Amino acid sequence: MKRIVVKVGSNVLTRDDGKLDVTRMSAIVDQIVWLRHNGYEVVLVSSGAMASGRNELQVSKKLDSVAQRQLFSALGQVKLIGLYYDLFREYGVHVGQVLTMKESFSTRGEYLNQRACMSVMLENGVIPIVNENDTVSVTELMFTDNDELSGLIASMMDADTLVILSNVDGIYNGSPSEPGTRVIPVVNYDSDISEYIQSTKSGFGRGGMITKTNIARKVAEEGIKVLIANGKTENILINLATHPQSTIHTEFRPNPTPTSGVKKWIAHSESFAKGLVHINDKAAEALKGEQTVSLLLVGVTAIEGDFEEGDIINIIDSKGHTVAVGRSAYSAEEAQTHIGKHGLKPLVHYDYMYME
Template sequence: MKDRIVIKIGSQVLTRPDGSLDITQMSCIVDQVADLHKKNKEIILVSSGAVASGKSELETISKLDSVSSRQLYSAIGQVKLINRYYDLFRHHGIVCGQILATKEDFSTRRHYLNQRNCMSVMLENRVIPIVNENDAISVNELMFTDNDELSGLVAAMMHCDKLLILSNIDGIFTGDPSHPESRLIQEIDTLKDDMGAYIQPSRSKTGRGGMITKYNIARRVAEEGIEVIIANGKTKNIITDLIQGKKVTSTRFIPSKKETSSVKKWIAHSQGFAKGEVHINSGAKQALLSDKAVSILPVGVTQISGNFEADDIVLIIDDHGKQIGLGRSSYDNVKATELIGLANKKPIVHYDYLYIENNL
């Protein structure tokens, strides 16, 4: 199988301080991606920059609220962004295609598989998918945290080997990157290392996410067996050097060797779609955290909350109120509530549709 790589490009990488597109930087990125493409690598580009580039094109007639301005600027800027990518890739004899995604496109298994099929067909035909959130309609609860989250979903969905998250920072530091005493963490093993004390909540001016988002996405994707690297997208030849395995200033997340099914990968990234909660007792938790393949049986459930239907995503909550996983419910909330504490009943969440966090 060919190497399949998702490269996420942050808006701060693609834009100048005034918000306009940095064409020179875009050209450098495309040159590197084109070179990998010609070497038979399958590349999926998750690119921000639509809202930022749209702002430089228009002065509004009146002051807009945050939602309206985001819709307007993204609608204008996405045309500009994809046209520029199209022209730059065409110089290399490469065809690219646009995919605009919303959170809803990942909320059901059917939508998820439809999207995966679309990208698969593009890759089979040597087309580079360029993915971005559809900001014109993704507002409020329909929004991804940012394109870091979207890139993680795409990497898991497409069974990728690597995810490169490129922004304006060199990686994850032991403190504020601007402080001289802070040091770069070059490698993270999500099964051993607890980075909670180090992660900074700061975020860029043009992006919505921050280092907490990057860390959480990278950790989850690495737990699914995908190598994740966070690096500075403005570093010269950063993509080429990372793929060639050169020593580059960055943070690498060691991929887990544990096999994760396609369905479990979908569920692992479905927290934003959860409709309810299944609370379990300590005995059920202990069983779930063991090496055995176990389901969540009614006898180990203590509480059901929320309004959900059968096949909806639910959060799994332990006896201390902490979320320990996600799953697809076999019942609606009414039936699940009726079954609480009963023995010899079918699982409320079957093992095949259950994802338990590895860092507990």
């Protein structure tokens, strides 16, 4: 059975007036049920809580953006999951709610707990419906948007495919408003298409096409196929499954060499790092070389932060660029005392390192 993660963006689930588009939701549910009946396990990552809650309550006093998001998300999440429950129940399909936040992926233990939770749901025929818990997430610890969350979920659940449904047909080779611009049908996981990407954000979401592209490339590099398509196109999920060649979308072709489970977690952990490790040019050159090597303390020039053994650290070159993310084999204090020394175990073993 193929495992697929479907991410539905705010712009797909909202009408022009900002209210929830229940007809669109219903159409997406119909397609997910079709996928289930045709050999797919589905995890749904759904935005739309804010849109669901925005019109539920007239607020008497002006709220700041964080308080507004918390209030409307709390109201809207109940309504959103209730609608999904009713729509899936018509087909006799069970759904379960998974609310998460960035911090919940920061340790390997919490990461594995979430994976176990969703795995047992799938094993019992329950569709996990995942969303960020906006009621407790504060701005600096939030996901860029649900694209980032869906990439992490696809990676964590060893999905075969991640489908990101947006309000555009895919990645364009220029501005979509200009004549002659077309959707790029296929992108290799190691291609650079940054010159084509527009930096504008979508109306109701937090992220834009740059975020989608960065997430898609990272997930594809881990061996998972990524499709970016228009969620407002009729039967888009069914069309992608049955005749992708004639369905407009952008496919990010996956790396034929899949990444290990631990490295998948580390690949998405840069923003969870507890410290920085600065390395010299020789060490940076070795890490970037064709041979797989570990980071030795002899190549370390400085250490920042207060991390423990097993924490995630960012590895920085002499120009200040992050070259890798890894799991430290030392505490910061212990590593500090051994900077520049030969003959010790690696600070970061290559099995626990992801090159940026």
